[in-house]
Amino acid sequence: MRVIKVEETEIASWTRTLLAEQRVVAVQERDERFVFDELRQAEDLRLDHDVTLQPPLRYLLPEKEELVAFDMAGRYQPAESDERPFVLLGLHPYDVAAIRQMDAVFAQGVPDPHYSHRRALATMVACDVETPSSNVFAGTMGTAVVREGYDVLLTRIGRDYLVESRTGKGDGLLALFGDDVQEASPVDLRRREAVWQRNRQGLRQHELDCPPDALPRLLALGYNDELWQERSELCLSCGSCNLVCPTCYCFDVQDVVNLDMKSGKRLRLCDSCMLQDFAKVAGGHQFRLRRDRYRHRFYRKGLYMPERFGFVACVGCGRCIDSCVAGVANPVDVYNALLQRHPEAVEEPLEGESVASLGKALEALLGRSAGEVPTPVVVHPQATAVKPRREEPDPWLAMPRQEPATLERELEQLVAKDPYVPERATIVEKRAVTQHETFYRLRLDSGRSLGHQSGQFVQISLMGIGEAPISVSSGPTDEPDFEMVVRRVGNVTEALERLEPGAKVGVRGPYGTSFPMTELRGKDILVVAGGIGIVPVRSAIQEVLRHRSDYGRLTIAYGMRAPQDRLFGAEIAAWLDEPGVNILETVDHLEGLWHGRVGPVTTLLPNCGIEVGRTAALVCGPPVMYRYVLSDLVAMGMLESDIYVSLERKMKCGIGKCGHCQINGTYVCQDGPVFTYAQVRNLPEALQ
Numbered sequence: 001m002r003v004i005k006v007e008e009t010e011i012a013s014w015t016r017t018l019l020a021e022q023r024v025v026a027v028q029e030r031d032e033r034f035v036f037d038e039l040r041q042a043e044d045l046r047l048d049h050d051v052t053l054q055p056p057l058r059y060l061l062p063e064k065e066e067l068v069a070f071d072m073a074g075r076y077q078p079a080e081s082d083e084r085p086f087v088l089l090g091l092h093p094y095d096v097a098a099i100r101q102m103d104a105v106f107a108q109g110v111p112d113p114h115y116s117h118r119r120a121l122a123t124m125v126a127c128d129v130e131t132p133s134s135n136v137f138a139g140t141m142g143t144a145v146v147r148e149g150y151d152v153l154l155t156r157i158g159r160d161y162l163v164e165s166r167t168g169k170g171d172g173l174l175a176l177f178g179d180d181v182q183e184a185s186p187v188d189l190r191r192r193e194a195v196w197q198r199n200r201q202g203l204r205q206h207e208l209d210c211p212p213d214a215l216p217r218l219l220a221l222g223y224n225d226e227l228w229q230e231r232s233e234l235c236l237s238c239g240s241c242n243l244v245c246p247t248c249y250c251f252d253v254q255d256v257v258n259l260d261m262k263s264g265k266r267l268r269l270c271d272s273c274m275l276q277d278f279a280k281v282a283g284g285h286q287f288r289l290r291r292d293r294y295r296h297r298f299y300r301k302g303l304y305m306p307e308r309f310g311f312v313a314c315v316g317c318g319r320c321i322d323s324c325v326a327g328v329a330n331p332v333d334v335y336n337a338l339l340q341r342h343p344e345a346v347e348e349p350l351e352g353e354s355v356a357s358l359g360k361a362l363e364a365l366l367g368r369s370a371g372e373v374p375t376p377v378v379v380h381p382q383a384t385a386v387k388p389r390r391e392e393p394d395p396w397l398a399m400p401r402q403e404p405a406t407l408e409r410e411l412e413q414l415v416a417k418d419p420y421v422p423e424r425a426t427i428v429e430k431r432a433v434t435q436h437e438t439f440y441r442l443r444l445d446s447g448r449s450l451g452h453q454s455g456q457f458v459q460i461s462l463m464g465i466g467e468a469p470i471s472v473s474s475g476p477t478d479e480p481d482f483e484m485v486v487r488r489v490g491n492v493t494e495a496l497e498r499l500e501p502g503a504k505v506g507v508r509g510p511y512g513t514s515f516p517m518t519e520l521r522g523k524d525i526l527v528v529a530g531g532i533g534i535v536p537v538r539s540a541i542q543e544v545l546r547h548r549s550d551y552g553r554l555t556i557a558y559g560m561r562a563p564q565d566r567l568f569g570a571e572i573a574a575w576l577d578e579p580g581v582n583i584l585e586t587v588d589h590l591e592g593l594w595h596g597r598v599g600p601v602t603t604l605l606p607n608c609g610i611e612v613g614r615t616a617a618l619v620c621g622p623p624v625m626y627r628y629v630l631s632d633l634v635a636m637g638m639l640e641s642d643i644y645v646s647l648e649r650k651m652k653c654g655i656g657k658c659g660h661c662q663i664n665g666t667y668v669c670q671d672g673p674v675f676t677y678a679q680v681r682n683l684p685e686a687l688q
């Protein structure tokens with residue numbers, strides 16, 4: 001680290017040199033507000049801005065970007081990038097803190113090469129706040145001053161600036177001031193300390209009445225508070241609060257066909273969890289109503305992100321407050337109001353009873369197993385102290401410090417493994433199985449086997465249409481073929497129906513958790529399936545039958561709307577011929593020819609003859625089915641940890657990045673779709 005002192009005029013000439021060498025994106029004035037934009041001339045740079053309209057995150061995660069290029073012959077490849085190294089100039093400390101958070105988010109699990117590529121190309125020049133904005137509260141969030149996450153930091157002390165280099169890249173920028181520069185003296189550094197102290201105390205237009213690390217507790221206690229209903233009634237579901245937020249990163253994915261009609265691109269577009277259709281799924285089922293969407297934004301920032309990543313995902317920039325015409329987006333207002341109703345969140349030490357109730361509330365909201373001791377939530381209000389919950393390497397934070405050649409190589413390798421690029425596959429068999437559902441057998445063109453486990457899903461891609469998550473319906477094998485059954489509900493599923501054997505589709509995955517078939521060896525298996533829910537569990541059924549002697553009795557309780565909706569009829573007859581297999585079926589409505597039972601699937605359970613102590617249940621069906629089936633199984637004496645459910649949510653990325661599939665703080669694409677009932681029993685959004 002090196003700190004030099006320069007005059008204000010030298011910043012202008014240094015910026016000119018920078019501009020001659022690199023692309024510079026910097027803060028500039030537009031119509032009496034401030035924005036980050038391409039800098040054309042050094043004179044346009046402003047370091048005295050209060051806050052920018054959009055966060056600098058948009059230069060690392062653009063509002064719209066190309067993820068994948070494709071052609072109509074079914075070839076997919078990573079989008080070509082002609083981006084060059086650039087300097088992001090004029091970031092306030094809270095935005096630096098936010099970018100540190102995004103680094104952790106996009107590096108977690110399956111790293112996102114597009115974000116990481118830009119992040120590695122960016123040199124971050126931060127500047128301490130000179131003019132506080134009218135709604136900034138970074139002081140209260142611990143992000144008014146940062147000591148990490150930037151390459152260069154500029155701090156105005158009187159008529160001069162101190163310029164600190166923090167990294168190798170920063171040293172390069174400092175060198176552009178020339179050799180004849182003055183090192184900062186101890187007095188200069190003390191004056192900088194005074195600026196920091198002023199900002200820590202001054203950037204507090206709103207004051208949180210509790211330390212930020214008390215927010216997870218507060219939110220765990222306040223989930224069912226009336227406040228969410230009261231405040232959400234004014235919310236217009238416009239999404240502005242998300243779109244201006246430096247820590248909101250949810251996205252949508254859409255295909256666009258080029259004018260040549262032979263090629264196209266898959267785009268990623270900024271999205272907002274406040275918009276009405278964000279979590280809406282097939283059949284119009286709406287997993288979050290307006291109150292739930294409003295609450296979700298505050299929970300994401302104050303509870304789910306701290307639990308997953310170790311930081312509160314609000315850095316106090318105040319942009320959401322500026323942008324909300326309804327006046328209900330202010331996090332401090334909301335958290336303080338909730339605190340008034342739940343003062344016990346900050347009372348120390350907690351009494352025995354409150355500890356127990358807090359433990360229960362946290363367990364409920366974070367989806368821990370019953371009886372599992374809640375691990376303390378580690379929260380770092382200083383967003384710079386990012387601590388991922390799972391210990392994982394953090395390659396992107398280290399990258400900018402690498403030698404350019406190594407960096408280039410690593411980026412190439414990463415792009416070659418781009419998780420958004422589907423593999424090409426061929427439809428080798430297709431047949432209608434009901435009026436609305438079609439069976440497909442697919443083969444990966446590479447000839448490799450999919451390598452899936454029972455219960456996992458793939459993202460099926462159709463060029464120019466989009467992607468849809470579909471369960472693999474066949475059991476794991478070494479063969480290159482796998483099977484699925486698809487119900488036509490919208491764009492992708494209907495376009496798939498128009499394809500014939502020989503046609504090409506894209507496949508990503510397999511993704512998600514699976515039924516633990518190895519652990520379940522020796523047990524009896526009860527499958528409870530409703531409607532199309534038989535599709536994912538068929539994979540487990542096939543596995544049990546393929547290794548018949550490894551498992552005990554197999555009982556299948558299968559309910560469907562009407563006889564004509566029955567899937568796998570011929571196969572069900574063959575399953576019955578296997579030793580130790582019992583199949584019970586029922587229809588909701590008696591239409592057409594049916595000699596079996598009539599009634600919901602739960603009517604099959606009392607007569608299914610299972611020995612609860614030695615049985616594991618695999619349950620999959622429409623949302624409405626779960627509550628009844630699960631409570632009946634528990635009433636029969638089954639342990640919640642012996643019941644496995646497969647849940648469905650809207651999905652866009654499949655790799656824990658887009659935010660669409662969240663159930664409270666749980667990501668269905670990564671933490672599911674297969675969960676034990678114990679894991680989701682207390683998640684309010686799971687089984688509604």
Ligand SMILES: Cc1cc2nc3c(=O)[nH]c(=O)nc-3n(C[C@H](O)[C@H](O)[C@H](O)COP(=O)(O)OP(=O)(O)OC[C@H]3O[C@@H](n4cnc5c(N)ncnc54)[C@H](O)[C@@H]3O)c2cc1C
Binds near residue numbers: 472487491493536647
């Ligand atoms: C893990 C998982 C496994 C699935 N397995 C199967 C399967 O084996 N067979 C099958 O037919 N379907 C399955 N689905 C549902 C399937 O993904 C959706 O029906 C499909 O994405 C709809 O896409 P579309 O483009 O045809 O519809 P769209 O045109 O996108 O939308 C039509 C309607 O479907 C909703 N929708 C969009 N995405 C989803 C989604 N992921 N889940 C539910 N509704 C959605 C939309 O909100 C809209 O209401 C699964 C979903 C998940 C999450």
Ligand code: SF4
Binds near residue numbers: 236323325
């Ligand atoms: S809180 Fe405000 S900005 Fe956010 S969606 Fe509602 S009305 Fe729009």
Ligand code: SF4
Binds near residue numbers: 246317319
């Ligand atoms: S929630 Fe509001 S104040 Fe907090 S970081 Fe996002 S936009 Fe800024």
Ligand code: FES
Binds near residue numbers: 653656
């Ligand atoms: S986070 Fe994108 S599908 Fe789960």
